[in-house]
Amino acid sequence: MSSLARWCFRRRGVVLAGWVGGLVALALLVFGAGAAFTDSADLPDSESATAYHLLGEAGGQASANVVRGTIVWHAGEVGSGPVRERVTAVLGDIAAMPGVKQVVSPYTAAGATQLNPGAGTAYASVVLDKAAATEPVVQAAERLRAPGLDVEVGGQAFTEKPAGSNGTEAIGILAALVLLLLLFRSLWAAVLPIVTGLAGVGASLLVVMLASHVVDLAATSLTMGALIGLGVGIDYALFIVNRHRKALRAGASVPDALAQAADTSGRAVVFAGVTVMIALLGMFVVGLGLLTGMAQAAAVTVLFTVAAALTLLPASLGFLGYRVLSRKDRAAIAGGRFPLLPREDGxxxxxxxxxxxxxxxxxxxxxxxxxxxxxxxxxxxxxxxxxxxxxxxxxGTPTRAYHDLMAGAFGDGFDASLLLVASTPDAASSQAFTTLAHRLESLPGVAHVVSAPARAGQQVASATVIPATTAQAEQTADLVETLRDDVIPAAEAGTGLQVYVGGQTASSIDVADAxxxxxxxxxxxxxxxxxxxxxxxxxxxxxxxxxxxxxxxxxxxxxxxxxxxxxxxxxxxxxxxxxxxxxxxxxxxxxxxxxxxxxxxxxxxxxxxxxxxxxxxxxxxxxxxxxxxxxxxxxxxxxxxxxxxxxxxxxxxxxxxxxxxxxxxxxxxxxxxxxxxxxxxxxxxxxxxxxxxxxxxxxxxxxxxxxxxxxxxxxxxxxxxx
Missing domain, CATH: 1.20.1640.10 (Multidrug efflux transporter AcrB transmembrane domain)
Incomplete structure (x- = not known):
């Protein structure tokens, strides 16, 4: 480690130019190639995944390759007159958009349950390809807004992906600078750990953006990387700068102080950094691709922060010399007074x-x-x-406004639907599934059940169960458990029927359990x-x-x-x-x-x-x-x-x-x-x-x-x- 520190001191211009040049080159590559983040998580081997697979084989539209969204509106005369005409025209335009597979209007027989005249509210369900652009659909829906006509969009298809941190980390960095100034009493010593941390994080995040083209990474990987990288990067640089300053105050020359800091705190930084990276990469045992990708991105960030602390920091300290000490300490050293350290065993x-x-x-x-x-x-x-x-x-947020509008007219569980997909190889199993669907209407926690129309010769049947509670409510999770452990096994007994509980709510429960x-x-x-x-x-x-x-x-x-x-x-x-x-x-x-x-x-x-x-x-x-x-x-x-x-x-x-x-x-x-x-x-x-x-x-x-x-x-x- 001391050899690396001395080399970085002797070639400090080369090291600094290498870091600056590398950052510029990475930035240009990102500017040209962009990023390719994804927020689709592979479902584990679960019952909900089986339900999607079975329905997909049968040609259903609830497979994992499509997403559903909802357009809801509220008006005094929601079921007739100008509102109906205006909405019907816009829904027709949306149905013709690329990637839109189906639009179910409340003004048709198929969507009759989507209209609540008493509450003055109606909604249309929209099915899209997972890769389809949703912005045109949202813009078309928003054009419906007018005095006396409230319109909101929601559901899986129209849920906004998590944004960045909105720059709030700048507050943390400023606070870090103040603390370092109080500790070191030197502006340069206070700035160096932050600059080193930012350089390591900046380079790593650019690499992560490029890596998103070849590895499945969520957009939140950038925020996670910045969160972890800034924390450990500043800390690692802080420990090395602190040890370097102690050596200087004890009478060591700048290169000797760098060597001492590298051979003590530098080794600890490497050990700690490797430990953090191994702990992050241990997430492979969880077996969820998206989470593994986030862990890889965070580990890359830690790697770059360690590299910056071991190379860029010694080079920068070499440029600064004794300026990392306070004025009082520099004056004492100039006067030949050594050592300056207090008795730390006192x-x-x-x-x-x-x-x-x-x-x-x-x-x-x-x-x-x-x-x-x-x-x-x-x-x-x-x-x-x-x-x-x-x-x-x-x-006051759009998503909350959407929920309140829908829940007021169609119940809390409107967006927590459970999809029951059944394999019905014979008439007896088909009848057993029909009986099950009727029984579910009276099951506690169920608001209502909608069975999909059966087609001749079809050996896959489905029904949608609307819970009485929201997707996040504990009662909804209990309902899924009751269906899987008690109600469905009783219906399957003695028949060839096999029923699987799927849907977004069940999928979330399965991912959480996994x-x-x-x-x-x-x-x-x-x-x-x-x-x-x-x-x-x-x-x-x-x-x-x-x-x-x-x-x-x-x-x-x-x-x-x-x-x-x-x-x-x-x-x-x-x-x-x-x-x-x-x-x-x-x-x-x-x-x-x-x-x-x-x-x-x-x-x-x-x-x-x-x-x-x-x-x-x-x-x-x-x-x-x-x-x-x-x-x-x-x-x-x-x-x-x-x-x-x-x-x-x-x-x-x-x-x-x-x-x-x-x-x-x-x-x-x-x-x-x-x-x-x-x-x-x-x-x-x-x-x-x-x-x-x-x-x-x-x-x-x-x-x-x-x-x-x-x-x-x-x-x-x-x-x-x-």
């Missing part, structure tokens, strides 16, 4: 005094930290995973990975075990915060994303992957300094204190920066982005101040020398990996030999 720093307090009362400090962690994580026990619908959107069923495996996999990596790095069993368990606790805190705020609605109005709703199924998996990697970062930076001190002194209590005293301030600032960056995404106005941003912000705050700087040192103080115990057989087979640098490894070998 009680002059806040972090040192905190370490003393924790070690004086380890049981009380650790117990209090544990209670706080458990209380904040407890809401996760009530987490309900699902897909939020328009009923929870902010009041993801959540893999979550324990995913969590266990990355926890084991984290344990093994820390065991190899620090030659210990208890240190990685405590680290892995505390990481899981931090993840629970993040998910508990998401549940309390976005599901239970505690303080949700402040974020402008609507009312409480189930936690979107992507969020738990993303929070687990990202937060595990981020909490590993702080564990590595904290414990690496402890391990360095233990290697030199073999005094466990002193090692724990040195780790907290010497890394506490920079970990606190780094966590606060990440809090600002992540929290800024919470005000993006997009529910899924806000969920991840707020969940990570609260988790990283608790992780740094409650877990890493309180719980971990308290537990390690109580464990004493047992922290560093490692079986001899494991020592023989474990590869040697140094986070502290080659000199520390040699010291350890000498200590062990002695």
């Amino acid at each position: 009680k002059t720093t806040t972090a040192g005094r905190w370490a003393d307090l924790v070690q004086r009362f380890p049981v009380a400090a650790g117990g209090a930290a544990l209670v706080v962690t458990v209380l904040l994580a407890s809401p996760v026990l009530g987490m309900r995973v699902g897909n939020a619908d328009a009923s929870s959107d902010p009041a 993801l959540m069923s893999k979550l324990p495996l995913y969590l266990g996999l990355i926890a084991l990975l984290g344990f093994l990596l820390l065991a190899v790095a620090f030659r210990s069993v208890l240190v990685p075990l405590v680290g892995a368990l505390s990481n899981i606790a931090t993840i629970a805190v993040g998910l508990g915060a998401v549940t309390a705020i976005f599901q239970n609605g505690w303080g949700l109005a402040l974020l402008g994303v609507g009312s409480g709703a189930p936690v979107m199924y992507l969020v738990p998996v993303l929070v687990v992957g990202v937060m595990f990697g981020l909490s590993m970062d702080y564990q590595v930076f904290l414990v690496s300094r402890m391990h360095e001190e233990w290697t030199h002194t073999r005094d466990s209590r002193r090692a724990v204190r040195a780790g907290v005293a010497e890394t506490g301030q920079v970990i606190s600032v780094a966590a606060t920066i990440m809090l600002c960056v992540f929290a800024s995404f919470g005000f993006s106005g997009e529910r899924i982005v806000a969920m991840i941003g707020i969940g990570l912000a609260i988790a990283v705050l608790v992780d740094a101040f409650v877990v890493r700087l309180t719980l971990i040192p308290a537990v390690m103080t109580l464990l004493g020398r047992a922290n560093w115990s490692y079986p001899r057989w494991a020592e023989r087979i474990t590869p040697r990996l140094s986070v502290e640098g080659p000199e520390r490894v040699r010291d350890e070998h000498e200590m062990m030999a002695g």
Whole structure:
């Protein structure tokens, strides 16, 4: 690592030109090729996927290759007169548009149930190819608006894709700059971590946009990459700049200080970055292509931020020289006064005094930290995973206006329809399905049932079940479970009938179930990975075990915060994303992957300094204190920066982005101040020398990996030999 830092110092002009030239070249390629994002997620092997496949084989229009939308209007005389004539003409124009497969008007026999004269409301259902452009349809519908005639569009086809973060991350970056100025007392030192982080994130996002042509990536991958990349990128650069400044203030030359920073903090950055990337790529076990693509995009972002911290940052520090220090420090160095560092084993720093307090009362400090962690994580026990619908959107938005108009006339479950698709190989099974459809009319939770007309010789039948509750309501999920587990098996008994429950609502439930069923495996996999990596790095069993368990606790805190705020609605109005709703199924998996990697970062930076001190002194209590005293301030600032960056995404106005941003912000705050700087040192103080115990057989087979640098490894070998 020191060789790379010295090379970047000597060739700093080349390194800087390479980064600038690379960014320009990538930007030109993106300008020419554009992006090709997709928001279509492959359904897992589920009952709803089988329903779509079966109906698609029979030539039905509810296959996975089409989407449905709704145009709803409200007027005094909705069923006759000028309104009917005007709407009928526009619906005819829409039916002739490219990609529109079917338009069912409420003014025809097929759409008679779509008209409610008493409520003055009617709607038309529109079926389109999944690849069809929806803008012309929306524009045609909006032209219907007139005094006394309200028109809204909604449904799957017309649901707007999540937008970007609307620039809210700029607030987090400004807050990060202020914090860095307070820490370093130097504008250049404060700006460098932000510039380095932005360069790494910018290059990675351009690469992601180009990669969208060959890999299925959602548009939200850019926001996810920016959220993760800005947080870790600024942090990684901060740790290196902080170590570089310490070396300068201790009397090292600029190239020597860069080499020292690279051989200590630089190694920790590589270790932490690789851990984050592995945790993200572990999402492959979930088996959902779209989520895997987002994880790949985030991992690419982390890779570029690590590369920027190891190359662009040393080159920039080489250009700046001693200007990364405050004026007072530069004047002292010019006067030949060395070293400038305070005695960090004394009680002059806040972090040192905190370490003393924790070690004086380890049981009380650790117990209090544990209670706080458990209380904040407890809401996760009530987490309900699902897909939020328009009923929870902010009041005044088009989607909420659409929902209110439809629900007022056609019930809450109008947009939560369940599609029953049946294989009816003989007359008996066909009759059994007809009987089932009639029985469903009286089933609790069902508003009404519409059976598709049967065609002669057809061996596939279908019926649409309209629930009495919204798609996100728990009662609707219970209805799907009742149909699949009780009602349908009873109807199939003794016949050749096979019925599958599909539709968008059932598909969302199936995707959520598939993801959540893999979550324990995913969590266990990355926890084991984290344990093994820390065991190899620090030659210990208890240190990685405590680290892995505390990481899981931090993840629970993040998910508990998401549940309390976005599901239970505690303080949700402040974020402008609507009312409480189930936690979107992507969020738990993303929070687990990202937060595990981020909490590993702080564990590595904290414990690496402890391990360095233990290697030199073999005094466990002193090692724990040195780790907290010497890394506490920079970990606190780094966590606060990440809090600002992540929290800024919470005000993006997009529910899924806000969920991840707020969940990570609260988790990283608790992780740094409650877990890493309180719980971990308290537990390690109580464990004493047992922290560093490692079986001899494991020592023989474990590869040697140094986070502290080659000199520390040699010291350890000498200590062990002695």
